[in-house]
Amino acid sequence: MQAADDLALLIRAAQAAGDIALQYSGPTARRWEKSGGQGPVTEADLAVNTMLETMLPAARPGYGWLSEESEDSAARLNKERVFIIDPIDGTRSFAEGSATWAHSLAVAHHGNVTAAVIFLPQRDLLYTAAKGSGAFCNGQPISVAPPSTLAMAKILTATPNLIGHHWRGGAAPDLLRSYRPSLAYRLARVAEGRYNAMLTLRQSWEWDIAAGDLILREAGGLTTNRLGAPLRFNNAVPLLDGVVAATPGTHHDLLQALDPAGPGIAGH
Template sequence: MPAAEDLALLIQAAEAAGDIALKYSGPDAKRWDKPDDQGPVTEADLAVNAMLEDMLPQARPNYGWLSEESEDSQERLGRDRVFIIDPIDGTRSFAEGSRTWAHSLAVAERGEVIAAVIYLPKRELLYSAAKGQGAFCNGQPVSVTPPTELPQTKVLTAKPNLDSKHWRGGSAPEFLRSYRPSLAYRLARVADGGYGAMLTLRRSWEWDIAAGDLLLREAGGVTTDRHGTGLRFNNATPLLDGVLAAAPDVHQVLLAGLEPQGPGIPGRY
């Protein structure tokens, strides 16, 4: 199955997900807190997930399934290709009535993402990529920022990532810090050149990262874990050891500044 055909399916699914999510008013949607401090979930997350879990495996019955809102099964580990899905990335933002939440859909083949969509229906932004075919937003090509000095680089990261214990010499390098609640959207904004990098030192679920990984790489960027190792997906425990995603020159500088044996930040994001 060509990656382009999987991408067409993901685009169709993402648009259908947006139609469902937009039927809910975030602040009025029923909301629960997941056990073990895993964050909130709303009835919209579950409705979107139910539609996707019906639509996508039906279209690709030989693919495995990994979603934030589905019970995990080790059966997926025996499949060459697997859907990696976050029905709503940025659930807290959705529940607050913000526009900054996304549907994140990806297909990985033997650990590598080959088709990906990040869709923000409230912002009317649909990012897409297929392996070897470039990255796009609303059908227009996107690319990472050209080389720039780090102090002038805008980096999407949370404040805890600036703690001195994570950086060589005891202090984070100088850059322009910003933040967005959705990890998928952070990756997309690096891919479209709006920001030079995104960094999270927390362990991160694969469904938050998979689509953005391909999008950013197809836009000319570099994605690794916090130690500089390339990202692989469909792991038995679907967690990554932090994420550093950036234009190549910025990635090199930030990676060199990180303490290689740093403790990381427990939990997510």
Template sequence: MPATDLPLLIDAALEAGRIATRYSGQTAARWDKPQGAGPVTEADLAVNAMLEQRLPAARPGYGWLSEETEDTTDRLERERVFIIDPIDGTRSFAEGSRTWAHSLAVAENGVVTAAVIYLPMRDLLYAAAAGQGATLNGKPIAASQTASLEEAEILAARPNLEGRHWRGGQAPAFTRAYRPSLAYRMALVGQGRFDAMLTLRPSWEWDIAAGDLILREAQGKCTDRSGKPLRFNNPNPRLNGVIAGGTGIHALLCENLDPDGTGIQA
């Protein structure tokens, strides 16, 4: 239940931060995962090991989905599941940057009910429980009320501006910014620091789950690239991109995006 799961996630995230910051990002052992799945460091695995021991022990009936654990179908039979990214932004961690995060969530019947995104190097802890609002370091946060794309600052990687993603073959005018951690991008939108974020390629659930609830509890809106609500704990744990923002900007992005990625005016 949200009221009891959130304190558990907060305590686990703080411990994850203590473990990760014992490693020096640039000297931590690093290697590439098979099949181009990206880098991993000894810090990722150390954090994952702690979380995989601690969280299921506290909630024996919950399933488990983590970037650093081999996936099984067992979680599909569970009503509730932990969705975990031990370190989101591993490349940034390995480069010695401060913009990496721990992303922890619980989903119940496909909907996230408790979530934490923690950046230990920036002392930022974003948290939310269903129906209880979203906070940053214990203080309430709210998504942007900006209602014009021309005035909006949107977090997005440059490839998302390619014409094929947009109706009429051209992205609308807005100010683009970027942060390497996808979870942090979503938290920043929930905080109102940016008006929206979008990623138009298939996205792993563990990158998205915590940010989805934080943003929704901050009175923003979060959907896939076609505007459909996000559902979690899928057999293939990938989502069809993500559009997240204040309600006004979210609606405008959905109007301008081509859900098929062809850039053809419907």
């Protein structure tokens, strides 16, 4: 019941986030580069974050808070449940005027995501999941693609992930590679069966992954880090050691092909 109630709250919040973000034109929105090479942020990101940081903790005062655009606090580590938020995932895409960016909202309970929303307002796509209740897009059930050989599997990943030193034998297998600018959207596309896997081998921020982790698992997929370990959220340093997210067979094949001693530092 708690997961369902949290999901209803996240859906309302994501729709409100879309209303705010669409008030801005990406190419004309004020934009800054974050320190430490962490990429761009726009005034739309900050406006959405301000609204969410007001709305969500007010509705769930006992929950912790982790957001890309908020100063982090160790206080969240002592909370049973925590919001994990990316106000706009795909900020660079948003700033360039593309429609492929998303609001990514999740609740994690003791490190496991229990409610999740990925909303692409300019594509009218609302992906949702509550733990144990399946995954949906715009209210319709979704599920991962049928089994496939690795050679025929369609993989969402960036080119640097195919550099040989990540793979056994020093070369990546032949893969049907595509790319989308939002990690959350990539996970959602696998969940709805359009692709067989999403792969990123660099350290990944929790807010990029949390919502898609649950949506894909509820759709019948598997998610682990690049070494095959389950994903855990609300870590002291909110980074994951890469992500392998796929249909069960493709997930197995990718882990068998990856070199566990690889550096895991490719661009995502």
